[in-house]
Amino acid sequence: MTTGSPTPELDPGTALRFAVLTDAAVPPHWHTQCLQSLAAQGEICVALLRVAAPSARRGRTGVLYDPARRSVALADADPGACTGPVYDVEAGEVAARLAEHDLGFVLDLRERHQDITFQVPAHGVWRFSFPTPPARMAARALLDGDLTITAALIRTAADGERQSLVDGKYGVVSASVARTTDRVLRGAADFPSRAARAVRLRLPHPAAARDRGQVSPATATLGFLWRARLAVTLVSRRCAKALRDAVTETYWSIGVVKAPVESVMDGSVRGDHFHWHPGTRPDTYIADPIPLPGGPGVVYAEEFDHMTRHGRLIATTYSETEGWSGSEVVAQETFHMSYPYLFEHHGETLCVPETGWNNAVSVYRLKDPPRLEKDRDILTGVAAGDPTVFWWDGRWWMFYTDCFEPRDTDLYIWYAATPWGPWRPHLRNPVKSDVTSSRPAGAPFVRDGKLLRPAQDDAGRYGWRMVVNEVVRLSPSEFAEVEVTRIGPFGSGPYPVGPHTLSVAGPHVYVDGKRSVVALSLKARRLLRRLRARYAGRRDDSASKGH
Template sequence: MAEGELRIGVLANGPEVQRWQRLALEQLLAVPGVRPVVWVTPPDGQEPDPPKDRWRTALYRRWRRTRFDPPAMRPERIDDLLAGVPRLHCEVQRKGHAERFDPEDLEAIAAHGPDVLLRLGLGILKGGILDLPRHGVWSFHHGDEEKYRGGPPGFWEIMQGDPLTGAVLQRLTERLDGGRILRKGWFNTIDHSLAETVDTVLTHSAVWPAQVARELLMGRNEAAEGVASTTNAPLYRYPTNRVCLDFLLRQARNKARFHRRELQEHEQWNIGLLHQPIAELLKEKPNLNVRWLPDPAPDAFRADPFGYRTADGQLNVLYEKYQYAQGIGDISRVRPKRDNVLKRSRTMLTTGEHLSYPYVLEHDGAVYVVPESAASGRVELYRVNEANDALEHVRTLVEEPVYDPTVFQWQGRWWLFGTLAPLTNAALHAWHSPSLEGPWEPHALNPLKLDVRSARPGGTPFVHEGRLYRPAQDSASTYGHRIAINEVLELSPDRFSEQVVRVVGPLSGTAFNAGLHTVSAVGDVTLVDGKRFVNVDEQRKRVRTRKLERLKQKKRSK
């Protein structure tokens, strides 16, 4: 690899690939310093061997051809991306399920000096091709290789009721789906739609080759070494006709249940207090004796609590006040009393657009608030003015629609963590700055992680015994199900790693026991929120109207 350059080769079946594969190649080639040097395809007309089980799997194959159409798998061409790049036609030798290149073809590929080969086609590769490029052959496996080897992606997760569908970018070895893991992520399994599940996983994992390439160009050769997979997971194959029929019935039942829940089960959050510092949650069995505020109105909820104390020691809790009749949230304040009697809450901020997650931080003697204002497409900074009991706008921090923006200082820099649509629960992004007011720059490796179990911020980062911890939401089973506390192992403008060290919630045995998605620190008090489900007429009408409109749009598009 020449200094400042990464030479890429592409393995494909031809000039036509799936949309997600083109996206992966586009993002890789957009990295400064990446240069495509060779393009390898089978000779025109070389067809894959027909499947031996084509009759036993005929129903699934027919369903895929006629009823299964995720946008990520639609065909697109890549010859425009590889214009001027030498193309080699290499006939692979098939033995069983494995494919090998002839020695002459290996020499021809090696003559172009690729540092990496990105596999976008062909079959199960074995032999000398795996060791030919310096940084190996990179290949995607869409599934958690520790549970599912083989395929098809997403199918067996739905069949087994697994709420998570994994994906990996691996450096291939001789072991099927047992290579060296370069990147790994976890996404929600959408159990009523295999197409939506597959589209999400394929589209959003496509960024990984570009991320690894950036690290290599920073001089981190270890980025292409990865971690060896030791999986002994069963090897899955295309489903038989009987299994496919069971799948179609299961997916239909799941869809009916999904629509019923949307119509009948609506979230109601409430705020609770734990009279202990937030670091107590790191204990193996923390005290979760929560004191809930009085129940919200039947058609409203209180969520995302953050607090501060005024000069007289009064606890002020800012939160998202959501009323189903309006359909948007605003930022309100309550002052909890020991007797649990609440006076009327005060509205602190309303913009006509949805607001939530009023993150509180203190700096240079002032109290600042950074609410989620993703609907406006910006992250705004406000200051609490105790003299007139108001939030005063200071400045815009980031011109991005960030969800649950969380701002903190660590090792001399300011950090802003949050997620971006469409993966608001899974795609963690970060920005950094020398000062609170900016300028803010995106992290070199955004998105930092793709993990619905521990990405989206869920409260106040805190330092305990010199270590930085970051609460995050675990929405694997349902949105806001529980809190995962990450220990941040490495954080700099071009590095990041963390690991989950504790999971908290939901708060069973209480009135709000269906979810927990915020834990925030106010000295010796920790604020939390809890979820239960209610049936709200206004929301049911809104959902019904939305569903009818979608049906009309589908009919018009046919």
């Protein structure tokens, strides 16, 4: 069993010395997260220079209301949380102050970017790049109807060349400025430590990295009409969401089609071409179809119970003559289970389901088929979403995304000589941050010698559509993939949206999809169940106090 961080250990002797420039009298919380992440990795902050300048961040309050006022990332942090000595300096003193130290890089956190008037360290000056200033970017994205926000950490070298060191694409929360802001800044706060780790390990810069530019804060303010429009947009979206949550429920199902996977990838196979599962038990749905290797027509899936809000694993069967038949629970725990990922090793079928809420990745063996029995944990201390294990180029690989914020965005890779471990983290973890193509969506497959990896595009909402990526580089120190195509939403059939699993088994392709239905009876029964549980708990408390 492997326990530990998804990032590799570093030699303390290679720690980088750096200085920080800021124009904020009191640092926002996400700035302190940047510094704490660097310090936790062993980097040394030799000076934090507070440069006397008007801070654009102080202009957040304005007419009508401040849309980002509830953002935790933008809230004032405890000044004592900053690592390293703090100095108040004038703009003209920056060069002299920095010259006093032997620096690896300068982290420039000033919101209003200034010309570089000091000697650039060996690894450059690092600055964040957002579409608009952090306090405005979420509001702008919501008003413009954007589904994602891109952030980047840009390095300026001594010769003036600019290059992106780390970048990420984060999903917009459709009815919340604060949650969107926190999601983006929480992810971006780790960019400097990721870049510093790459420098210390002497990893080449990603080939896809690029300078995304920077919008001047002076041109990105929100006036009265924009704020009024934003307020109306947020209220209408929240009301619509509240109404949907009150009267409807989402139901998923799994479908199969006998067709080449290329036909599904190019869109010639639509939702009404699939044979959809009729369902199992009342108040449940099924999703995440994973075919049993060597078991014709046997498919494992998640069965989610709307009453308990937990998932368990089932096995069902499909044949071209009889369609879908049978359903048996094969694994159930006290925590949520899903994505029963199956693979073969030395002639034995193993299952690595999603058990992220148990903070571990576990292997189950096929005992008394089709039932599964837990064998052991192979990775602990991680909340892995849809862990996908496969053999490629002489190693076993495990891909997953984190179950916590920013959800479905950061892709982590581990590798080992056997599925039992020990597992080692990829040197670049997380290897990419992209809500549109990170989270696994089924087993990778090979076509024309190319390794194709299904992934989820969760930009619009969870389970919106899929993307198939070609993995062009995969080693313990490198990873790169390019998009081949996107699949869905299907737009037709009984489950027209939400494909987020793609499984290929011989001539068949398995997918899943979803639909929303009015479920007032389910809502009422679930509410009654909660009230009964609450009443029973209070009665037990009263009885215990009486004794």
